[in-house]
Amino acid sequence: MNKIFKPKLFSILKTGLEKKQISRDVMSGIVVGIVALPLAIAFAVASGVSPEKGLITAIVAGFLISLLGGSRVQIGGPTGAFIVIVYGIVEQYGVDGLIIATMLAGVFLVIFGLLKLGTLLKYFPHSLVVGFTSGIALVIFSTQIKDAFGLSIEKVPSGFYDKWMIYFANIDSINWIAFALTVATILITVFSKKIVSKIPGSFLSIIIITLVVHLFHLEVPTIETFFGEIPNKIHITTPHFQFADLQSYIAPALTIAMLGAIESLLSAVVSDGMIGGKHRSNTELIAQGIANIVTPFFGGIPATGAIARTATNVKNGGRTPISGIVHAITLLVIMLFLGKWAKLIPMSCLAGILIVVAYNMSEWRSFISILKGSYFDILILLTTFFITVFYDLTLAIEIGVLLSAILFMKRMADISDKRINNIVDNDIIENYSDFPDKINIYEISGPLFFASARRYSEAIEEVGLKCDVLILRMRHVSFIDQTGFHNLKDAVNILRNKGITIILSGVNAEIREDLKKYQLTDLIQEELILDNFSKATEKAYEILGLTARAN
Incomplete structure (x- = not known):
């Protein structure tokens, strides 16, 4: 207790x-x-x-x-x-x-x-x-x-x-x-x-x-x-x-x-x-x-x-x-x-x-x-909205939770169907100890959707607050849903307000387009959204005015 x-x-x-x-x-x-x-x-x-x-x-x-x-x-x-x-x-x-x-x-x-x-x-x-x-x-x-x-x-009816x-x-x-x-x-x-x-x-x-x-x-x-x-x-x-x-x-x-x-x-x-x-x-x-x-x-x-x-x-x-x-x-x-x-x-x-x-x-x-997002997000949004307005809030929450469970199962199925080998960033670097203290690296190891978005965003904030430049590796991110973008946006906003620069690495073409659609490119300049880790590290060193390490 x-x-x-x-x-x-x-x-x-x-x-x-x-x-x-x-x-x-x-x-x-x-x-x-x-x-x-x-x-x-x-x-x-x-x-x-x-x-x-x-x-x-x-x-x-x-x-x-x-x-x-x-x-x-x-x-x-x-x-x-x-x-x-x-x-x-x-x-x-x-x-x-x-x-x-x-x-x-x-x-x-x-x-x-x-x-x-x-x-x-x-x-x-x-x-x-x-x-x-x-x-x-x-x-x-x-x-x-x-x-x-x-x-x-005298008396207003309860129905909308x-x-x-x-x-x-x-x-x-x-x-x-x-x-x-x-x-x-x-x-x-x-x-x-x-x-x-x-x-x-x-x-x-x-x-x-x-x-x-x-x-x-x-x-x-x-x-x-x-x-x-x-x-x-x-x-x-x-x-x-x-x-x-x-x-x-x-x-x-x-x-x-x-x-x-x-x-x-x-x-x-x-x-x-x-x-x-x-x-x-x-x-x-x-x-x-x-x-x-x-x-x-x-x-x-x-x-x-x-x-x-x-x-x-x-x-x-x-x-x-x-x-x-x-x-x-x-x-x-x-x-x-x-x-x-x-x-x-x-x-x-x-x-x-x-x-x-x-x-x-x-x-x-x-x-x-x-x-503007996925059909399933639109379905959940409109279903809960219209049931709340025209019928009953209790039923709206019940159906919303049910749809969320179905969405979770769908996302899990999407994960197993996606193939990671088409991601642009293929270099494998596990040891980040050679990087200066002002640079931190955090890797998202799977899709960023509503079931994982909050945990990832909290981790991104925690790691990002300990550095001047955060490289966010996204080579294994096969998709991001609306909740994922919402949480990522919140985390990026918090770090930007603290004066921390965020660089995205290993972003595939589909996610790059979604970043524009959900206006994350308003927070992260496109020159900081890169397709591989080497370019991201070079950019980080350039921002800090340091000499890039030998690859």
Whole structure:
């Protein structure tokens, strides 16, 4: 257990902390708390629950994930990815059902961590992740149309197609003031950082729009219209349910657990790249599980690692879990002393913030990039996307995982069918000890596809960070899939940001074309993509201004 569950905070405290870093973490935590405030409220409202549940989740889960998690900088709380599944559970089972499903999801997450599944979950194809992330983004956007336009609709259907039919049927009830406030919110959220860089755009938009509405007595729906007063206390909640009904919560709980695990580990990987760190996957899953077991007792909803808030933490100097703990304390103080004012926030303002969130989630650039790739990647992308949008997120994940397994078998079959003897680079050099310390060589010994891409990219980063020039030998790489290119691109970006030059050696003609298609030639100049190892070593010596060794 000690080897599996090792919270980063405890390890950091053992090695000691500088006072400067503690002050940076405290300041970063306060900023992230302010960023999280409007998002926590917006995610709760969009999920069909009262606003304080979002705040409670950000406070309790955010505190526990930072205290017990396996990442230095992860910020936990409610996220946009959960809106679709939470809304569906509340519609079908009520709030008590959501509490049970969330706690059960927490149990699954702890089990995932104890079984060391954290490393496996990182190997899902990129096309699968983009498929349901883009699908969720479109669903979130569609749920905000009513409030964005101020439409007079008493009950919005849950189905995507039905939603849009009722929107068009009520198009004549548009509240143009509400629509103008939505547009203003989007513009302030997106562009305010160019003028006031230190205040988060979403927070600024809530302050400005709320003041405008109440100073000019504009008639638009607010949080108070639908939810009344926002409590400034946290109460213990106990759900009412029958044990006989427990099995009906297993499917939604597994969906929450899978979605939470994937998003939190994706966030941890992204933050690793930003700080040059390495998270502990299984510890992170156990911490996420504990947070989701405990948070519902206080009235919270599902929580996971939040990529945008984690990135904000890093950009503001946060480097230890102290910043995440301070973020939770900041939100608690705001809720206790300023929460009563949150009821004045216009619904159109929250809609504007969520539309920006949906756009940022959409990953449209990755979506288009995958559509240029292999047929199987396109199949996984479009299948998970359309099932998420038109049917059900639970089914989308189930079918996506099944397609991933089929893809894995296909890739393994491709490996056995490929012949290595047509690779251009045929020279065999096993001993690299003659090279100077500033040059490192790493060889990829097989195809770079979704099942191996993460491990190879981590190794490339580790080897590359110890030199000035990294020669990446690719003579035995018979093919690279979309996930492989995505991970390779991330590794190259990290090394380039550290000032390290990457040279590719033994690249066959097919992969060279794919490098152009996936825009890796924007990161690695074509003169550094070479067909044999001798040319690569000559180039490395030339870059360093050294005399090339005798062959």
